[in-house]
Amino acid sequence: MDSIKIIGGNELNGTIPISGAKNAALPLMIASLLTDGTLTLDNLPRLRDVELLTRILVNHGVNYSVDGKRAGDGTMKGQRVHFSAKDVVDTTAPYNLVSKMRASFWVIGPILARMHEARISLPGGCAIGTRPVDFFIDGLKELGADIEIDQGYVIAKTKGGLKGNRISLPAPSVGATHTLMMAATLAKGETIIENAAREPEIADLASCLTKMGAKISGAGTSTLQIEGVDQLYGAHHIVLPDRIETGTYAMAVAMTGGNVLLEGTRADLLQSAIDTLVQTGVKITQTDQGLHIQSKGYNITPVDVETQPFPGFPTDLQAQFMALMTKAKGRSHIKETIFENRFMHVQELVRLGANISLDGQVATIEGVENLKGAEVMATDLRASVSLVIGGLAAEGETRINRVYHLDRGFEQLEEKLSACGAKIERISG
Ligand code: EPZ
Numbered sequence: 001m002d003s004i005k006i007i008g009g010n011e012l013n014g015t016i017p018i019s020g021a022k023n024a025a026l027p028l029m030i031a032s033l034l035t036d037g038t039l040t041l042d043n044l045p046r047l048r049d050v051e052l053l054t055r056i057l058v059n060h061g062v063n064y065s066v067d068g069k070r071a072g073d074g075t076m077k078g079q080r081v082h083f084s085a086k087d088v089v090d091t092t093a094p095y096n097l098v099s100k101m102r103a104s105f106w107v108i109g110p111i112l113a114r115m116h117e118a119r120i121s122l123p124g125g126c127a128i129g130t131r132p133v134d135f136f137i138d139g140l141k142e143l144g145a146d147i148e149i150d151q152g153y154v155i156a157k158t159k160g161g162l163k164g165n166r167i168s169l170p171a172p173s174v175g176a177t178h179t180l181m182m183a184a185t186l187a188k189g190e191t192i193i194e195n196a197a198r199e200p201e202i203a204d205l206a207s208c209l210t211k212m213g214a215k216i217s218g219a220g221t222s223t224l225q226i227e228g229v230d231q232l233y234g235a236h237h238i239v240l241p242d243r244i245e246t247g248t249y250a251m252a253v254a255m256t257g258g259n260v261l262l263e264g265t266r267a268d269l270l271q272s273a274i275d276t277l278v279q280t281g282v283k284i285t286q287t288d289q290g291l292h293i294q295s296k297g298y299n300i301t302p303v304d305v306e307t308q309p310f311p312g313f314p315t316d317l318q319a320q321f322m323a324l325m326t327k328a329k330g331r332s333h334i335k336e337t338i339f340e341n342r343f344m345h346v347q348e349l350v351r352l353g354a355n356i357s358l359d360g361q362v363a364t365i366e367g368v369e370n371l372k373g374a375e376v377m378a379t380d381l382r383a384s385v386s387l388v389i390g391g392l393a394a395e396g397e398t399r400i401n402r403v404y405h406l407d408r409g410f411e412q413l414e415e416k417l418s419a420c421g422a423k424i425e426r427i428s429g
Helices: 022-034 048-060 102-115 134-142 174-185 200-211 243-256 267-280 315-325 345-351 381-393 404-409 413-418
Strands: 003-007 012-017 038-044 063-066 079-084 117-121 146-150 153-157 166-168 190-194 215-217 223-227 235-238 258-263 283-286 290-295 331-335 355-359 362-366 375-377 397-401 423-427
Touching: 003 381, 012 243, 012 413, 022 038, 022 048, 022 079, 022 102, 022 174, 022 200, 048 063, 048 102, 048 404, 102 117, 102 134, 102 153, 102 174, 134 146, 134 166, 134 174, 174 190, 174 200, 174 215, 174 223, 200 215, 200 235, 243 258, 243 267, 243 290, 243 315, 243 381, 267 283, 267 290, 267 315, 315 331, 315 345, 315 362, 315 381, 345 355, 345 375, 345 381, 375 381, 381 397, 381 404, 381 413, 381 423, 413 423
Parallel strands: 012 258, 038 235, 166 190, 375 397
Antiparallel strands: 003 397, 003 423, 038 079, 063 079, 117 153, 146 153, 190 223, 215 223, 258 290, 283 290, 331 362, 355 362
16 A cells, blocks of 8 residues: 655745645536536546546446647646436446445436436445435435335435425535435426535536536525426536645645645635634735745644534645644644544644644644654545645654545645655655
């Protein structure tokens, strides 16, 4: 298994191009199942999760082709991929595929809406929590689906197609909002989704679905209105920039010090995290090129945060912010309110010399003068990258094992950081 070796202590200076958002790319790819036309996605990041989902879509009958590199394309530009689900040949998503990536469960929405039946494996729990699918099942039932669970599979059927209805989500689940919105585009009549998630990736999917012929209003608010149509068509869409990658590199610069342009990204995608970083003492400026991050890397002001659905502080940046707080001048608290088990980075950060104590869903971090390099283990995607940030700021060598988690969600991480002066390399093994 590969590991990452970092010699910490270098400032970061230069430019980091921000990739297309993983969490927008996945539902956009799934939307291709709604039409027999071709959905072309630009700025699609080269990530393990994108590859994995492609395999799952192929299993359902989706054909795809990747455009070759064009003259002038930088090596860090995303790819253009055409997805075409002319015929959905298989309405089953098997356990061996769905269990590898939870978001693949979301295919249930488009497959059921288009084919009037779907047999999708339950995704199971994962490292950060139990992650049930009750909101999806209840929502699809509201749209008229008959659903039973048999041998670990959700078997959904609808005679004559889904029917629009009013759905009130118990909590603003990102996945349930994506799935029910996609399903409702082909339902008969109007669907209202109340308490919908407001993450920018929802609005990005709604914008793509609209290009495909869907009638959606309210995207980005907590009430979505979808007027069902008979058919959707092919379209072209550019995946929006990755706000979590943006926040991650901003926090890395905040901790190591330096001056980095995060190219092609926007502050409004993560305003709450930007505001928090500014409170810690980081200077952040938005220009046409992207976000400029400037930090001294010391005298970091401790700030308390609580994770919240968008527009609050994202749970996907909690681990990275904790890494930053380990070097703050004083005590901070971080409360995780979205997932019940998203503190697995704590013990690994402690191995780097951090002083963190846990009480239920609240971590108390006493800032230390310096972290010291150590051997640590990556446990999930965002936890892994918090260790990279810690390692970049720590004295001496840090070795991060089990880095395959990083490849799920960070495109060319070592290349991007090395180009800004970090000493980071992948050791194959
Ligand atoms: C999405 O996961 C993201 N994944 C996650 O990013 C992110 O952490 C999460 O939203 C929250 O922002 C993708 O976009 C691919 P949820 P999702 O449904 O949709 C509970 C990363 O690192 N819930 O909004 O699975 C659930 O247990 C990943 O990139 C139910 O109880 O998250 C959780 O406590 C990890 N029943 C809360 O809602 C349900 O049926 C929010 O989860 C559905 C959800």
